[in-house]
Amino acid sequence: MSIETIAACQGTGFRLQRGQLLRVIDPLGGQSGDLVAFRWGDATESLSNGRSIDYNGKLYFSKGDVLYSNRSEPMLTIVEDDVGCHDFLYSPCSIEMYRIQYGVTGAHPNCLDNLSRALADHGIAPHMVPTAFNLFVNARVQPDGRMVIAPPRSKAGDATWFRAEMDLAIALSACSSVGCNGGAAKPLAYEILDG
């Protein structure tokens, strides 16, 4: 398939078959995206940061690392990574997050809505969406445990490649937060290739 663009603050969903490659691209640079995965046809098995941290023995993931499901099965392997700086701790941004952290009073686009809408046909409600793999999010733990979020290190055209280790329902969201995206929400892009 060709490269598909996700407009700023929007999301999308698609099937990724076992062995296929997913390339997630930051077209303009400095933009982050949320990726979640469920086993195709099973809304009870989803991406798990807790299992991935345990089995990899680390908090920061890049080329060669395997991301696991809540049932301890390999879901995705990172096979190439131009950026090497991602987050796997923060919950997807939500309307409540924008109210608490940014003082927003009305509506605001957010990754939780984008991801759950993209997966609604699979019977996945917002409360079932796990912590996403937060592509290009530059969040780092300080020695005392404080979290510091800086602009993404991704430059225009940088990408991270994943291989599907099982048939997956994937959702991707171009994050709406200005804090995670160097001051402006921008598009994201992706393509699917046979492995």
Next chain:
Amino acid sequence: MSIETIAACQGTGFRLQRGQLLRVIDPLGGQSGDLVAFRWGDATESLSNGRSIDYNGKLYFSKGDVLYSNRSEPMLTIVEDDVGCHDFLYSPCSIEMYRIQYGVTGAHPNCLDNLSRALADHGIAPHMVPTAFNLFVNARVQPDGRMVIAPPRSKAGDATWFRAEMDLAIALSACSSVGCNGGAAKPLAYEILDG
């Protein structure tokens, strides 16, 4: 009520009403425990490490910190803490974890079974159990992101106190892992007090 003991490798569940205090005690020292919470009567709202990390801006939690739900509502406040060293990253240990990390081939007691059994009457299945607040687990992030788990710093009789910020269904498990518990799984204890 009096102090209740949870036998080594076992778990329990109970109601904690808004305003009540829960004191979780390490009776012998060097033992960790997993705590999860759901809104009483609503299996779709549960403890969220991702929201708690976001709203507290940090990874390590102790006295004065609020633990949030997946709907961004305060669930528990840590009001006293003799230990000040806990983990909120690792998924509850499971039979799959013991197979992968310890080479166990048969049955093994585990926190995921303990927590989900304790909450089964609330319609909570294992895949719905979130990352627990891992009391007394001494897991620390190294500067390069690697995780190092050391024995708990808790001494005999040390405790951590929580205040319920909503009516909660709580499950507690005395962790079965030798790696997290200084070489031997031991009992845990708790008491509930009116605030």
